[in-house]
Amino acid sequence: MVTHSRVAIVGAGAVGASLAYALMFKNICSEILIVDINPEIVRAQVLDLADAACVSHTSIRAATAEEAGQADIIVISAGAKQKDGEPRTKLIERNYRVLNNIIGGMQPIRPDAVMLMVANPVDILTHIARKLSGLPPNQVIGSGTYLDTTRLCVYLGEIFDVNPQSVNAFVLGEHGDSQMIAWDSATIGGQPLHTFPQWETLDREAIGKAVSGKAMEIIRLKGATFYGIGACAADLVHTIILNKKIVHPVSVFVEKYGVTLSMPAKIGWEGVQQVYEVPLGKEEEEQLVQSAEALREIEELY
Structure with a gap:
């Protein structure tokens, strides 16, 4: 073992x-x-x-x-x-x-x-x-936005007709109201999402709401969510145990923002081995900063 x-x-x-x-x-x-x-x-x-x-x-x-x-x-x-x-x-x-x-x-x-x-x-x-x-x-x-990111990739996989594992896109920031999607850096097979024909009719705002609101829909229907987060947490444990060095969006202290929020991070035996910065557009960077500031107000109390 x-x-x-x-x-x-x-x-x-x-x-x-x-x-x-x-x-x-x-x-x-x-x-x-x-x-x-x-x-x-x-x-x-x-x-x-x-x-x-x-x-x-x-x-x-x-x-x-x-x-x-x-x-x-x-x-x-x-x-x-x-x-x-x-x-x-x-x-x-x-x-x-x-x-x-x-x-x-x-x-x-x-x-x-x-x-x-x-x-x-x-x-x-x-x-x-x-x-x-x-x-x-x-x-x-x-666990941060790992589950949110999984939900995003499933939605995009259906829209672009590919396996969700082939979608490289991240939900970043808070796991909650101020989370944001890094659309500018999203790719499928290395090809930017905005170069696909489906991009023109992609309702990004609706997808964002669907991703952030899915948990509440499950709670409304059956009272709680547990399979999705259970599977994501098990995958993170798997990654640590086998030192797999896979990049997942997890909650971790990020020096640049001075708070704990979700960013893509390489995971292994020591936990987080490296935090990666995702290329963001100006508007996306502002959204992430706002998310960090919303978290900082509460984190400073503890």
């Missing part, structure tokens, strides 16, 4: 369980540890997931927060959910307390661990987790 392969998942709800399930079928982890404040939900998820072990070589068990702190990769999916009519600032305050308890219980965290945040608002919580954990910025990352 490869090294860097002991994974702790903190939060045994639907997202944490979906992530564990996806990871089991990748057969890359030596062990998956499930941690939650509710021991009954941990036991239930472990018992259920263990039944899937018949087609996986990964062992899965309940663990303590202290044990999670010694894992190679620590994924945090636990967090308070936003209540109806609750201001975002109140949600962040509640999640700050949740994170403080979680990370406090993990101490001492192994110094070479990579921490992956998938709870929302992911950019702010990634910033907070970095401060609370004491880990270097490159070792604390968030």
